[in-house]
Amino acid sequence: MNKPDDQGRFEAENRREAEAADEYSRGLTPPEEEVPPGLITWYGGIHRAFDLRVKGASLMGPGIFWLLIFLAVPATGLIVLSLAQRGSFGEIQWVFSLENYKRLIGYGLFGWTPDHLIILGRSLLVGLITTILCLVLAYPLTFYIATRSPKVRTWLLFLLMVPFWTNVVVRTYAWLLILSPQLPPAQLAGFMGLIQPGTPLYPGSFATYLGMVSTFLPFMALPLYSSVERLNWELLEAARDLYASRIQVFTQAILPQTRPGLTVGVIVTFVPAMAMFVVTDLLGGSRYMLIGNLIQQQFGQSRDWPFGAALCLALMLLTMIGLMLYRRWGDLDGNGSGHGERK
Amino acid sequence: MTGQIELGLLVAQVQKSFGSHKALKGVDLEVRKGEFFTLLGPSGCGKTTLLRIIAGLELPDSGHVFLGGKDITRLPAAKRQVNTVFQSYALFPHLNIFENVAFGLKARQVSLPEVRKRVAEKLEMLGLDGLEKRYPHQLSGGQKQRVALARALVNEPDILLLDEPMSALDAHLRAQVQEDLRRLQRTIGQTFILVTHDQDEAMVVSDRLAVMKDGLVEQVGAPRDVYSKPRNKFVAEFLGAANIIQARRDGGRVVTDFGSFDLSSAPQWDEGTLAIRPEHIQLSDAPNGDPNWVQAKVREAIYRGQSLDLWLDPGPVRVRTHAKGRLAPGDQVSLFFPPEDLVALDKAE
Secondary structure, three states: OHHHHHHHHHHHHHHHHHHHHHHHHHOOOOOOOOOOOOEEEEOOEEEEHHHHHHHHHHHHHHHHHHHHHHHHHHHHHHHHHHOOEEOOOOOEEOOOOOHHHHHHOOEEOOEEOOHHHHHHHHHHHHHHHHHHHHHHHHHHHHHHHHOOOHHHHHHHHHHHHHHHHOOHHHHHHHHHHHOOOOOHHHHHHHHOOOOOOOOOOOOOHHHHHHHHHHHHHHHHHHHHHHHHHOOOHHHHHHHHHOOOOHHHHHHHHHHHHHHHHHHHHHHHHHHHHHOOOHHHHHHHOHHHOOHHHHHHHHHOOOOOHHHHHHHHHHHHHHHHHHHHHHHHHHHHHOOOOOOOOOO | OOOOOOOOEEEEEEEEEEOOEEEEEEEEEEEOOOOEEEEEOOOOOOHHHHHHHHHOOOOOOEEEEEEOOEEOOOOOHHHOOEEEEOOOOOOOOOOOHHHHHHHHHHHOOOOHHHHHHHHHHHHHHOOOOOOOOOOHHHOOHHHHHHHHHHHHHOOOOOEEEEEOOOOOOOHHHHHHHHHHHHHHHHHHOOEEEEEEOOHHHHHHHOOEEEEEEOOEEEEEEOHHHHHHOOOOHHHHHHOOOOEEEEEEEEOOEEEEOOEEEOOOOOOOOOEEEEEEOHHHOEEEOOOOOOOOEEEEEEEEEEEOOOEEEEEEEOOOEEEEEEOOOOOOOOOEEEEEOOOOOOEEOOOOO
């Protein structure tokens, strides 16, 4: 009669032991410790509550100070400025109203026009298309670099960063030169009937996106590379082993793993691309008037700083909405498990 | 290959090089349907490369792989009825346990109720029920391994490949998992091929094993046969402690530095080496005049808990005996070398 009982007990014991071993290998069970009253354990150390608060404040202090000086103060200034008025000589009149915002959404001296909203929408579109183009190009590029030998890899990364050494204005002028009517690209396009022979390849969409992509590709490729470099290739093989198609391998094995780098790349590409004015100004022509150009105009020729400030805030708002949408997409796709593998 | 009703896996003259490194130099293997087969060898012997070729993750430079009589050499991994348990388990971190296990079925567009049923079956079989909603990073090493097993087995592959699946577990858990794995394979009767460098593991789980070295198969057989009748010095030493003794043939016997012995199967050479496991040498204090008995002196005694190892003069010969024995350096002992346990090794290197 005793035997089955014993058997049961052993089994339970075995299970407990195995579970303990599992727990142990996870490192989840810290050694039990007696904490004296009034004290708090924090990351393995025993502290007084007051000491912890001082420690926390001193650790957070510099960050808060930084945000205050470089974010809160200028942003407040911008908001205040956007509520002021332009004087007749371009000076700032501190008369507060929402006039600039009314102008922004199109109400002017001669009634309502959609011009400003079109510019805003166009900026969004150009930023979006540039980001997508960079993304599509960056994946094969980073996979190519990551699979080279270490020596070649260093060189390719170096080449990817070389453009940062010259100013974007200089690089854009270089494109003007390359696309000029006397050189083969424009002549070839003319020969193929894509453009009027003897004319340059700018201004236009092609030149604009060429300039935009060449400017922003490194912004997308470098963070993405940092993810691709650490890729666990076994996951790709596991997907193939489990009958996944090429598309499934990408969406199930590559995309989740590269999402951290992708997110950074999208943000650092999309945000400045939307506000770009140099490239669109030189390569895009009048059809590519973006919010960046408009802002530049207000602070430059028009000398209308308050309206410029309102435009800046509109751009910021647009950027934030874009990022929020992106985050939501990331969360939806990540099933709430967060980005990347948590340890 | 012929005469069998059910064809298993056949590997024929498979070669593979990576740059100037020859990983496989013409491997022939036959794995029977329903057996637990192990590829055993030190790191760099080509066992993982061979596994990857069977999985379809690598193409051989030459040679063929047949599965169930069909040539699958060039068939991509996604089209083979072969699934793999990867060394790091390779669970998808963004998918929960149910989705991980269901991955292969969903990729082949199995209907959802069927997927649910089969996943639940496998999760229960591996003691994972209740963990469906967890994510891989919330599991212990042992649980992750079982999820990887379930994810592969749920597809009912013709062959399950296991690439050193125990190496990420701590030693404590490993012994238990090895026995579980063996039991599992016996229960479901599917063909398993395991890659490992751990000879104990290979012994525990395998029906048959292949010892590999430098891209070649050195010996294939049941663990007991390979252990007690190693073909050469490498196999003898890789599968555990072995005494390697220089010898020459003299008529029907072999002569060594400390005596002459009868062998149950005569060596093919005139001068060569013998192998005998330390625990196969029998020990007694009383001398005996029979053949295969020799006298020796204990040089060193090493207590190992479950056994007592003696290094002897003349030597170097190691004897493994009961831990209860109390022998000290300098003691005289008599040894019996059973003729069936003395193995003449192949000369070829």
